[in-house]
Amino acid sequence: MDGRDRDAEGRARSARPRDGLGRPLPYGEPGVERQPEGVVRTPAETVEEAQRLLDAGMPFHAHEVFEDAWKSGPPAAAPLWRGLAQLAVGLTHAARGNAVGGARLLRRGADALAGQDAAPEGAYGVDVSGLVRWARELAGRVERGEGIDAAAEAPRLRAARGSRGPA
Incomplete structure (x- = not known):
């Protein structure tokens, strides 16, 4: 045995607890429950669960x-979900204080999402153009050295009626 934590299939999996931003904590410390992997959700369930996690200040978990x-x-929807995951990871890095990585991932996610309004089923109701604006604006603030609180900066994935999109 090599001493690494492994799952039932023998794949390496860290059993260390993690905080709300996905950072490892010392063994024995209380942490945030991890998102189960490989869960198949409808697009609506995906957006709802990710929004719940973003609102709770847990963008690392929303990325999962x-x-x-x-x-x-479906493969046609992968660019949308991948772009949203990049935004969540960008917010994670920004909240952790990694300005370079946070801004880079926010912009990469925004670039990936640009034009996704024409994605399958109209991007499943996701406010793509609003998220692109949000990510680019936040990336600039991160680069200027602003401290980022993940919960306070959580975007709205769907535009509320009468709103201008992400917060």
């Missing part, structure tokens, strides 16, 4: 929800 969607959903 989007990752499940892009891996289990």
